[in-house]
Amino acid sequence: MAALPCGRRTKYLVVVFWLIVIALTGSFAGKLQGAEKNDASSYLPASAESTQELNLQARFVSRNLNPAVIVYVRPSGITAADLRKAAADARAFGLLPAVHGRVIGPIPSRDHRALETILGADLGYSANLSSFVGGLKTTASxxxxxxxxxxxxxxxxxxxxxxxFKGIDTTLLYATLAVVILLLLLTYRSPVLWLLPIMSAGVALTAAEAVIYLLTRHGLTVNGQSGGILVVLVLGASTDYALLLIARYREELRRHEDRHEAMAVALRRAGPALIASAATVIAGMLCLLVAESADISGLGPVAAIGIAVGLLAMITLLPALLVIAGRWIFWPVRPRYGSEEPTTKGLWSRVGQAIGRRPRVVWVVTAVLLACASLGLIGFKVGALTTAQSFRGTPASVAGEQVLARHFPAGAGEPVAVIGNARSAPQLRAALAATPGIVAVTPPVTSGGLSYLQATLASRPDSPAAYATVDRVRAAVHNIPGADAKVGGGTAVAMDVERYATRDRNVIIPLVLLVVLIILGLLLRAAVAPLVLIGTVILSFGAALGLSALAFRHIFGFAGADTSVPLFIFVFLVALGIDYNIFLMTRVREESARSGTRRGAVTGLAATGGVITSAGLVLAGTFAMLATLPLVTFTEIGFAVAIGVLLDTIIVRSVLVTALNLDIGRWMWWPSHLAGDRKERAVSAGAPAAVRASQP
Known part of the structure; x- marks a missing residue:
């Protein structure tokens, strides 16, 4: 493959190929947002009790029925005119096609200061809801x-x-592009070079979105969260790959007069690390497929496809564009043939030499500091968030929920639904009515041998108290012989989503670690190095989560994190964090084979330090854009991943891993031949003094 984008004629064929791809897929990419599913019930497996109840509920009411509650409030007390106005509104609402007469109320509150009207809208979770709710507000006001x-x-x-979610992908795209362009300008200090990585990343994103859209037509679940993450992941990771390839290409341009030959060598040397890095990320993301929650399992292939397409574009389209453009694309600092090798001096060379004086002290102190940072997790809540806690700010629906709870049972409008055998209907109704936390039960509706009942919760439907009530309801109705009852409703769905997410987190985290460990072992052909690198990534994850938890509590004022958030942060940080270790360690191995493991550790850091730090800044900047969105989950994922990536690139990779390389020495590569290669002692006699001083 390396010959295609570097050939004197085939480089043009590569560009034409990608132009055809964009022409064929561009229209599909624009349809992805319309295929997203953001209703919680679509995330659950068929085995979930609330899913089973929802399927049975179709015999009684539409699966797409979405209740709305209109609350009228007069602090001085409801008047007769108010009651007539609310009744007239209720009649008008009942005539709406989406409501079709499904109206209850108006119902006065006990304090006589409010009225509530409950209606069922047969709109599901569709774009029509916004205009429907707006129309209700206009009429009622x-x-x-x-x-x-x-x-x-x-x-x-x-x-x-x-x-x-409407327009979220476009907002993220423009914000992320702005950040990437700014960071590329600062990195390259060239007014034109940044264009080629941006063009290639944009092509990759379009192609990836098209592929994912086609998969949604065959059962793949994509929601607003995975769609937003796809944008920042593809742009961030693709730009990272571009930075690493361009850095190696610039290096080879100093050694080769022919730019085609320089790119061919750059691809041969950097390509395996890029492919291994992307394969690790893809493998980590595909581990999400074992999740039972569709929103988690759906993110796996979405992210994997994004990374795969991004890599393909960066090792074919970008090299072709660079070779076509020639050396002038680096203007005003063009790499000249025969100019000085950059790894012999510079900041990262000096950092490596400084670490080499006392590597053991450096890695021990760094590890202790990272472990201390993870203590920020103490007391931080991870679990289901209420609707109000899920938003940054107070949307109109949350404000209305708070008003409703002051005047009526907080669960009004979102009942617990129970379906069981018709002959057990009296016992089911009695069990429901006797359950603490239930304030009202409807008479059973019978159809086809089944009975359908609804119960009103005393507490807010998204509260822990409501979850506890649903557990009590399930226990009560399951104990009725022959009832075969299923308990569902919005609260039950949210509770099941949270519990399946907990199960998925506990299964996927160890699986990702195992998969990444195996890949590192195969790539580095060593047993010690993969274990060491996995340990550093775990330390980095703990520190990032601890520091983020402190920020969430004391800066953002968040109540906690949703159950799935630590899993997403973990998968991204382990998969992306190990990326930088792969880039570093493959270069260290290459240099160690030439000059010994100790000099190789310093040279590898000097050669990759600048570009990996730049790559980390780009990836952190792109994920940080998620923190600008008004949803707590997006903010937490974006902020924590950004912090983790910065820790990984600036501290873990440059300080901790380099110090461990120098301290462990050739045994880092056991049982490969590098571990037994004692010629490094002779070679290292010519190494910098700092590196020699670190030898035993």
Whole structure:
């Protein structure tokens, strides 16, 4: 493959190939956002009890039924005119095609200061919800301004989420591109060179989105979260690969007069590390496929496809463009043939020599500091977040929920649903009514040998108290012989999502570590180095999560993190963090084979330090863009991954791993031939004094 983008004629064929790809896939990429599924019920497996109840519920009501609650409030007390106005509104709502007469109320509150009207909208989780909720608000708000109106319930919450997800990919794309362009300008200090990585990354993103859209038509679940992550991941990782390839190409341009030959050598030497790095990320992401939650398992192939397409573009399209452009693309600092080798001096060479004086002290102190940073996790809550805690700010639906809870049972509008055998209907209703936390139960509706009941929760439907009530309901109805009851509803769905996410986290984290360990062992052909690198990544993850937890509590003011957030942060940090270790260690191995392991460790750091740090800054900058979105989960993932990547590139890779390389020496490569190669002692006699001083 290296010959194609470097050939004097075939380089043009590569560019034409990618132009054809974009022409064929561009229209599909634009349809991806419309294929996203953001309703929680689509995330659950068929084995989940709430999913089973939802399937049975189709015999009684539409699966797409989404309740909305209209709350009218007059602090001085509801008047007869207010009641007439709310009743007229209810009749108007009942005539709407999406409602079709499914209206309850208006119902006065016990304090006589509020009214609630509950209606069912047969709209599911669709874009039509936003205009529907807006229409309800317009109708209900007309009239006396002293009567305030709030729209809440599942339909209003979904409408608020849709507003956020609408255009989220475009917003992220422009913000991420701005960050990447700025960092590339600072890195290359060239007014033109940045264009080629950006063009190649943009092509990769378009192609990846098209492939993923086609897969959604065959069962792949994609939501707004995975769609947003795809944008920053493809742009960030692709730019990283571009930085590493261009750095090696620039190096080879100093050694080869012919730019085609220089690129061929750069691809042969940097290509294996790029492919191994991408393969590690892909393998880590595909581990998500073992998740039972569709939102987690769906992210696996989405991210893997993004990385694969990004790599393909960066080792074919980008080299072809660079070779076509020639040396002038580096203007004003063009690498001249025969100019000085950059690894013999510079910041990272001096850092390596400084570490070489006392490597053991350096790695012990660094490891202790990272371990201390992880203590920030103490007392930080990881679990289900309420709807209000999931947003940065207070959307209209959350404000309405708070008003509703002050005047009515907080669970009004989002009932617990129970379906069981019809002959057990009296016992089911009695068990429901007797369950603590349930304030009202509807009469059973019977159809086809099944009975359907709804129960109103006393507590907010997204609260821990509501989850506990659902557990009590399940225990009560499951104990009725022959009832074969299933318990569902919005609260049950959210609770099941949280519990399946906990199971997925506990399974996937050790699996990712095992897969990455095996890949490192095969790549480095050693047993010690992979174990050491895995240890450094775990330390980095703990430190990043600890520092992030402190920021979430004391700077952002978040209540905690959703159950899936640590899993996503872990997978990204381990997969992407090990990337930089692969880039470093493959270069260290290459240099060690020439000049011994100790000099190889310093030379490898000097050769890769600048470019890996630049790559880390780009990736951290792209993920940090997630933190600008108004959802807590996005903010936490973006912030924590950005912190983790910076720790990995600036501290873990440059300080901790280099110090361990120098301290462990040739045994780092056991049982490969490098571990038994004693010629390094002779070779290292000519090494810098700092490196010789670190030898036993």
């Amino acid at each position: 007309a009239g006396d301004p002293g009567l305030s109106v709030h729209i809440t319930g599942p339909a209003a919450s979904a409408a608020d989420e849709l507003k956020i």
